[in-house]
Amino acid sequence: MRKSLPPLVCVAMLSLPAFLFAAPLLAQPTRQPNSGEIQAALQRLGVVGSVLYVAAHPDDENSRLLAYLVGERALTATYLSLTRGDGGQNLLGLEQDELLGLLRTHELLAARRIDGAEQLFTRARDQGYTKRADEALGAWGHDAVLGDVVQAIRRTRPDVVITRFNTLPPNHGHHTASAILTAEAFAAAANPKRYPEQLPLFPAWQASRLLHNVPTFNLAPNADMSAYLKLDVGGYNSLRGKSWPEIAAESRSQHKSQGFGVTAERGPSLEYFQWLAGAKPGKDPLDGLDFTWKRYPGGEKIQKVVDAAVKAFEPRHPEKTIPALWQVHALLTALPDANAWKLRKLHETEALLLACAGVVLDARAAEATAVPGGAVKLELVALNRSVVSARLLAVHLPDGVTEVQAELALNVPVTRQKTLQLAANAAISTPYWLRAPADGALDPVPELALRGLPIGPPALQATFDLELGGHKLAVVRAVRHVWNDPVKGEQSRLFEVAPSADAAKSLQQHHIAYDHVPLLTVWQPPPAKLGPIAMELGATHIGYIPGPGDRVAESLTAVGYDVTLLPLDKLATEPLERFQAILVGIRAFNQTPELGNQRAKLLKYVENGGRLIVQYQTNSKLAPLKVDIGPYPLEIGRERVTDERAAMTPLDPNEPLLQKPNQLTTDDFAGWVQERGLYFAQKWDPRYRAVFAMHDQDEAPLQGGLLVAKYGKGTFVYTGLAFFRQLPAGVPGAYRLLANLLAP
Numbered sequence: 001m002r003k004s005l006p007p008l009v010c011v012a013m014l015s016l017p018a019f020l021f022a023a024p025l026l027a028q029p030t031r032q033p034n035s036g037e038i039q040a041a042l043q044r045l046g047v048v049g050s051v052l053y054v055a056a057h058p059d060d061e062n063s064r065l066l067a068y069l070v071g072e073r074a075l076t077a078t079y080l081s082l083t084r085g086d087g088g089q090n091l092l093g094l095e096q097d098e099l100l101g102l103l104r105t106h107e108l109l110a111a112r113r114i115d116g117a118e119q120l121f122t123r124a125r126d127q128g129y130t131k132r133a134d135e136a137l138g139a140w141g142h143d144a145v146l147g148d149v150v151q152a153i154r155r156t157r158p159d160v161v162i163t164r165f166n167t168l169p170p171n172h173g174h175h176t177a178s179a180i181l182t183a184e185a186f187a188a189a190a191n192p193k194r195y196p197e198q199l200p201l202f203p204a205w206q207a208s209r210l211l212h213n214v215p216t217f218n219l220a221p222n223a224d225m226s227a228y229l230k231l232d233v234g235g236y237n238s239l240r241g242k243s244w245p246e247i248a249a250e251s252r253s254q255h256k257s258q259g260f261g262v263t264a265e266r267g268p269s270l271e272y273f274q275w276l277a278g279a280k281p282g283k284d285p286l287d288g289l290d291f292t293w294k295r296y297p298g299g300e301k302i303q304k305v306v307d308a309a310v311k312a313f314e315p316r317h318p319e320k321t322i323p324a325l326w327q328v329h330a331l332l333t334a335l336p337d338a339n340a341w342k343l344r345k346l347h348e349t350e351a352l353l354l355a356c357a358g359v360v361l362d363a364r365a366a367e368a369t370a371v372p373g374g375a376v377k378l379e380l381v382a383l384n385r386s387v388v389s390a391r392l393l394a395v396h397l398p399d400g401v402t403e404v405q406a407e408l409a410l411n412v413p414v415t416r417q418k419t420l421q422l423a424a425n426a427a428i429s430t431p432y433w434l435r436a437p438a439d440g441a442l443d444p445v446p447e448l449a450l451r452g453l454p455i456g457p458p459a460l461q462a463t464f465d466l467e468l469g470g471h472k473l474a475v476v477r478a479v480r481h482v483w484n485d486p487v488k489g490e491q492s493r494l495f496e497v498a499p500s501a502d503a504a505k506s507l508q509q510h511h512i513a514y515d516h517v518p519l520l521t522v523w524q525p526p527p528a529k530l531g532p533i534a535m536e537l538g539a540t541h542i543g544y545i546p547g548p549g550d551r552v553a554e555s556l557t558a559v560g561y562d563v564t565l566l567p568l569d570k571l572a573t574e575p576l577e578r579f580q581a582i583l584v585g586i587r588a589f590n591q592t593p594e595l596g597n598q599r600a601k602l603l604k605y606v607e608n609g610g611r612l613i614v615q616y617q618t619n620s621k622l623a624p625l626k627v628d629i630g631p632y633p634l635e636i637g638r639e640r641v642t643d644e645r646a647a648m649t650p651l652d653p654n655e656p657l658l659q660k661p662n663q664l665t666t667d668d669f670a671g672w673v674q675e676r677g678l679y680f681a682q683k684w685d686p687r688y689r690a691v692f693a694m695h696d697q698d699e700a701p702l703q704g705g706l707l708v709a710k711y712g713k714g715t716f717v718y719t720g721l722a723f724f725r726q727l728p729a730g731v732p733g734a735y736r737l738l739a740n741l742l743a744p
Helices: 009-012 036-043 063-071 095-114 133-140 143-156 173-188 244-252 299-312 318-333 342-357 552-558 569-572 593-607 732-744
Strands: 050-055 076-081 116-119 162-163 210-216 229-232 270-276 360-365 375-383 390-395 400-407 414-421 462-468 471-478 480-485 489-494 508-512 520-524 541-544 563-564 581-584 611-615 634-635 681-684 704-709 714-719
Touching: 009 581, 036 299, 036 318, 036 342, 050 063, 050 143, 050 173, 063 076, 063 244, 076 095, 076 143, 095 116, 095 244, 095 508, 116 143, 133 143, 133 173, 143 173, 162 173, 173 210, 173 270, 244 360, 299 318, 318 342, 342 462, 342 471, 360 462, 360 471, 360 569, 375 390, 375 400, 375 462, 390 414, 400 414, 541 552, 552 563, 552 581, 569 593, 581 732, 593 704, 593 714, 611 732
Parallel strands: 050 076, 050 162, 076 116, 162 210, 360 480, 541 563, 541 581, 581 611, 611 714
Antiparallel strands: 210 270, 229 270, 360 375, 375 414, 390 400, 390 462, 462 471, 480 489, 508 520, 634 681, 704 714
């Protein structure tokens, strides 16, 4: 009996053509690939080369290069992101922390379905912006995360490892750490004495070459790049009808929570590389590496059959390729189990057999969820849309085997109804890395086989025993719930096991629902309730102009404030004098530039005696802030203090904002999470006064984190302090400080 595939291939086989592998596990309907996609997949069977691309976060990957490597060079390319991006910010909704990490995980998977690459992670949690690599590695635990990178190399067995970043500061500390870890793992992965516990599942592996993909986005247009290797990834592919940069733009635009939609580029697109270790290339970064089956004993026969199948392929009759595919299957089966490509190519071949025959196999649940021990009504469907002989023999489910023995005549579906009883101890469906509370800076994943996978196995799956063209084949399908939306048409989601009503009382359910990712559900223990906070509100009636991913308004409501939301349409008509203070949410002016049209009304409110507090807004060369937010000149920079324990030193010990209605002490600045603040002001009119000085290790003090100015009878405040993180986390001192800012 053939061994099962390594977990990467079983659970998230996202290599081109991605539709052949990813659909069942990502709750997408089974889709018949077109002949252009089948032809590209056939060509891939003859290529046995792999590239691992390593960076720190979702959206750090080079989508152009990945699309080119997979599409043009037919290589297996994998993006290893050290983190799931859970420490970032969210332009789409209110998800933060682990829920944001889940959303960004699936944004990466959506991107990979387009560019054809695969996706892996380490257990490292994203702690937000970090200025130094040693800070990041110290928090994660250097050896633990290094082991995860080693495991990714051993799992994917790449010929080439490529880093997105180098080891030279200044840079985001996570970026620099990713380069440091990759260089160490390049050597450690080949040493069986390093992380020996991995070896039964993932044998030691020596990649041939380590490269650095030199970024060009910060270089001057006339920068001299002659010292680097280069690769033009701007080619056009007629089977796809698009160039690789066009495909990459679609891929990168899936990072919607980051606001990373991009416009497609056409024409030449040069990527540059620096050789770091291993076999030195010539002019092409991939020079000197054999990616054909001829690199393995016995591989010549496989190469010959695959080449012949590609040459003889008839787009209008893909079923004629099936005999050749069974020849390839037999030759692959005869290879030694130690062959790095045997299992992967067997599954690619089996997916191609189904594609060429137009076979549809589906397992649908009548309901989206069931509880442990509950009944699940299933509909099992098999359909053969070719003239090739096919027969459904049986369907394996967790409670046993359903014998079918049905001929699959041309375009005649075979359907069976089945009621399945779930086990009383069936696991509740929740992302595997969120099953237990995080302990420190690593996701708690004790199972070695699961570590690094983008998602875990589905809650319920069916295995179809099929006979196709005289040969037997076992095909696994995740069970889905399918329904019709009157606007969007057919929709589907993975079947899930939910807690019973009694058990649900001690869990909290979160749904993440956006069009570009599957419907996602997380069951977690309810958060700790906010304990009593010794604070005076000072003001009670607050207007709140919402920003993206912002839970400050609901946090203020929870402690007794009367908060009125002021979205743009309401702000334009609402009389503002009834509010004792107005608070502007993070990035509100960035997300809604039209908010700038209300600046005069807001400043008039301040002039007449109101208090206006603007939380951080962003400003950069790529996305400049196009409106003056304050009454006097104020320039927002990118300065921040990432150490949440950094001293908050009052510039005036008698500062009134620290005296009433709450007398603040150093204790109020203990227990903050992730950071002190970000996007501080870097230049300001002398009519503003700075309240605090603070700084990260070995840096000069920054004073732009909290600025206050009198304007007419009222007060204007700009603050980069991270209230949007502290308030949902229940940090008492942050509530007390914000209460002082809001108080008249």
